[in-house]
Amino acid sequence: MDELGSVLLAAMRADMDRVGAIAHNVANVSTAGFKRVFSMAGGPGEPLLQPDRRQGALSRTGSPLDVAMEGRGFLAVEGQPLLSRGGMLRRDDQGRLVFAGSGLPVAGEEGALLLQAGAFRIDASGALFQGERRVGRLRQVQPAPDTRLEAVGNGLYRFHGGVDEVGHEGQGRFRQGFLEMSNVNASTEMVALVATTRHFESLQKVLHGLDALHDRTLRTLGEF
Structure with missing residues (x-):
């Protein structure tokens, strides 16, 4: 040819x-936390799907297991190079706080987050409390400028490159009882x-x- x-x-x-x-x-x-993707040329093989990182609208659910982020940053998966903006969470049979769709553990600043039976709350900084006891804090990260995010399903993104810890002054704000909606306009x-x-x-x-x-x-x- x-x-x-x-x-x-x-x-x-x-x-x-x-x-x-x-x-x-x-x-x-209708997937909570989903970021619109667009195709980029990536050489031979599968196309690269890059996410549009703009904020989606927040929707009140009232569930303590739902948490939304306002502003920059992503939640991290413990022990894996995966990030998410989807805040539908649950407790697994080990008492770990996990992402509801995948069952993967949510990363805290000091490792996996373990909860006892009973109510808990998440404050605006991402700190978790059961009663007056501080359980831990949600780890919040931001991909480095040259890091590529690959959509892998269940609202998760595999990062290729580095991520930076989001400092307390530059972090987004957590809203318990809310979910960030998809930023897709049908x-x-x-x-x-x-x-x-x-x-x-x-x-x-x-x-x-x-x-x-x-x-x-x-x-x-x-x-x-």
Whole structure:
């Protein structure tokens, strides 16, 4: 295939990657803490899906096991290179505070967070209390500027690179009894889907025309 045909095929593959990202966004429009993703060229293999880190709206749930973050930062998974903005939590059978969707332990500043039976509260700084006893504090991190985040499902992102601890002065504010909603706008995604589909179809027509031109050229040359 000539250079123009290769360029057209690359553009069509990019459109298909964009459609895949749009479908992923629409499927997660109601997923708490989900960040809209967009496709980036990443060389051979799977496209890179990078999250749009803008804040989603907060919704009051009243559940003590829900916690939202206002401002910068991510919650961390204990012992794994995973981050999340989704604050739907639960206690597992070991008494650990874990992410509800994945069952992975939420990281505290000093390791996993262990809770006794009974009520607990989370203050604006992320400190956990049972009665007057301080249990620990949610670890809050911020990806370094050159760190890439890869969406892996259940509102989790695998980070490739480094993360920085968010200092107390620069940290976001925690809101117990709230969830951060997805920052996906379904209407915007549908408009993007229509535009991307039309662009793909126009490239497809050009490619078909190019193939037809090549066929005519070969037939003409064969007559000599």
